[in-house]
Amino acid sequence: MAGSGVPDYYAVLGVSRGASVSEIRTAYLKLAMKWHPDKRGKKEADDGEATARFQEIQQAYKVLSDPAKRAMYDAGLYDPSADDKDEDAKLTNDFLGELVAMMDNY
């Protein structure tokens, strides 16, 4: 699967590795509706498990809904910690992502 320490985003969303963009989005919407703290009743702020689960779903969707990030992830090259932090790492990620996506098309 993907690089060490990175969770299996396909399993998080419950979709297959070949899932289409629309399948990924549908799975994400259902899970978001289920796990977002606003949908967990009154004690939402204390519901640590739901929050952690929602964040995991969110991260999985962020990567799998972006073709470049998904390609990087599939190739085991995706580095989540580089994603928001410094612009250089982000650019490298984006550039590599596009490259991998291009190679995939051949």
Place this chain on the structure above:
Amino acid sequence: MHLVTLPFPLLLPPSTPLSPLHPTFYSREHCLPKLLPVLISTRKKRQQQQGPPKSHLLVPVTPSQLADSCWLSVSFATFYWMAAEPFYTVASDSETTGEDKSQPSFPDVAIGIDIGTSKCSVAVWNGHHVELLKNTRNQKGMRSYVMFKDDTLSAGVTGGAAKENAHEERDVLSGSAIFNMKRLIGRMDTDEVVQASKALPFLVQTLGIGVRPFIAALVNNMWRSTTPEEVLAIFLLELKALAEMHLKHPVRNAVLTIPVAFSRFQQTRIERACAMAGLHVLRLMPEPTAVALLYAQHQQQLMHDNMGSGIEKIALIFNMGAGYCDAAVAATAGGVSQIRALSGCSVGGEDILQNIMRHLVPNFDSLYAGQTMDRIKSMGLLRIATQDAIHKLASQDSVEINVDLGDGQKVSKVLDHSEFEQVNRVIFEKVEKIINQCLADAKLVPEDINDVILVGGCSRIPRIRSLVLGLCKTEVSYKNIDALEAAVSGAALEGAIASGVTDPEGSLDLLTIQATPMNLGIRADGDNFAAIIPRNTTVPARREMLFMTTHDNQTEALISVYEGEGERAEENHLLGYFKITGIPPAPKGTVEISVCMDIDASNVLRVFAGVVKPQGQGVPPFIEVRMPTLDDGHGWCGQALAKMYGSKLDLAVHPKKLQP
């Protein structure tokens, strides 16, 4: 059920043990608002002992007024009240207490409130749809002001300024009313928005040192001091009473809309005002995100089964009112509205109005320097004439302005669109920047946008419409939304959803996934700002970052938490600070300190910090701090800290990447 008047005593005589003037009060708590819940509940007990309430309302006053131990009473709209219900609910001040423990016997659905700079509205989910409430004058949008008179205070909900609408604006501008609270709340006297507020008819006094401005209303030829929080609280009290009259049960929870540009410090001021009015804030929702939720509901109704198909629609929402301007990009599918980007600034109709007034009267500042009765009256006339002209320009090519300002000053001018646009060029540039930043942050191009939604009073200005639509490369805006009612409707929807209400027909199967409008981080690497949670991160959010010591044997480190877009810490809003102490002595750069920021679904920010390397018994426990911790005067706190400690307690960003 019987008819009574609402008693709302927020001030007790000095002899009462819980009175703010009683010695025990100051030893426990300096701040009046924090004590209000106690006062309210105490009064409730007193009432039970003493029998029926008096038909007077006592209002919160500032400590300076407390010193005079004056009692203010307010005549208040009478309304129906269920005799079996308690008169008050205990307000939960979210800054001091957690969950409200009282057990209500009524359906506890949060109401939606849109506190506009110029107008306010309130809406509720009535079990089938969102309903906007009207006041006794049949208004849904009620002018935001509080009128100070000799022995009464009244807000724009009941129309305290005048019986007839035609005279309302004139009375609002008489110096006796405080308005534009939303522009003043939580701002320091060095803020340019506060500086611009000096051109208002009531008193706004500044000292320019980073403390709260002094504001006052004219009562019997004398300036009586107040605060923006207090004015807003009085207004909210009337709004709450209006909602309770319609719902026939007490209202406790509310969802309020706020500008995107509001800092977390300003948000605490809104929460404080709500607590003073006996309202618990369930959510503070950026205005365009409330509109996005309403749009999500529309889209869901249009495509009943789109949860299966996963069709996504992208909307750009632009909102511009009298005080603020904001934009949001929302991706909507299956009733879920995911906020992709937010941007906003404190520019609005008030700035347009002031620009035109200065254009019409070039010596505006010298003419109106120092507020005498004549000048206040003259400025009021100019304001009304200018406001009227701007409204007319929305549907006419040009407008003629003729106004006699008294004392030989007359304005006689024809104003057309090109002149109007020239005078407000800087404002349009700011609007452009907001839209472009929002699109860039959402990583979208104009062609990706399915619908452009224009809301707020200023969205009627032709140049604003054409500018926003042009930037989004479209010709028409989304039609099925009321520009003035959308935000409050969205807030009422969120109120129902967050209160756990479900609808059998599925019209509440909605969800807003919020994003943070500003970077959150700490001061590090000298005076730089290290963003830990970058802006537009999905909420709830939790991010961690590693830092290291900058001196050999450094045993203490200062964590200064900031919010904003500036690269240097000083350019951002300081939210609070605390020290990590007891760091084991070691060469610089070898001690690793983790700072973790957590925002929960209610948007509460917590900062966790502590030593992660070395590990073991010799290191101090982690510290958890709920932010913001600052109460006042944060304008100069940062400078005071720098002066006191220099770089002694500094940290630097650790180059090592954290594994998530």
